[in-house]
Amino acid sequence: MPVTLMAIAAHPGDALFTMGGAIAQHVEGGGRGVFVSLTLGEKGAPANITVDRYGEMQRVASLKAAKMLGAEFELLTYPDAEIPFKDQAALAVCDLVRQYKPEIVITHWGGSWHKDHQNCHLLVRDALFYSDLSAMNRKHPPHTVRKLFFADNWEDADNFKPDTYLDITNVADRWLKACDAYPMWRGQTGFFRYNDYYSSLAVMRGCLSGFGHAIALMSDPSGRVNRVETLL
């Protein structure tokens, strides 16, 4: 059975731009990659495109991008900018975790100015707790996620302290091409040039870690206990 990596984001762009490099690298190594977005990111629509139409464009882009990376994409449809921090949403994420059984999960760091990103961070924490809880009866049996990481996102920079650098040199081109499926990637819908930022960031993180291109991740502070019998 291939090891599964699940990337859970508030918006589809966050999933591809900040977690897609790790998914691409994981699939390249023989693993299974699953993206989850809690919304379609539909309210990022520019003035000349309706919110509904833009949501559909985001859905099409997400499925195309995932296919380019050999991954899967689950799109939940909470309203963009209004992701509820409610047990019902945490349980919806819990159900996907139990269904796909990822060993590793990547999601947003909580130090974000964006309320959807903050809520996604909190919902994933609760979802992993519920998934592990054997007394929590759901459609699928309990599943324990072994590792939780937080992604390097320009909107989640408050106290983000990366400690893990993943070499994505071999898959960087493929990942960047997949990101280009999104209508916002080149700054077409707003001021932010995602392509310049995230392609440069991968080079900069590569400089710091001795790789050509790298993704920086922050491990869960509560999961940083090393159990060893000797310090050698």
Ligand SMILES: [Zn+2]
């Ligand atoms: Zn976002």
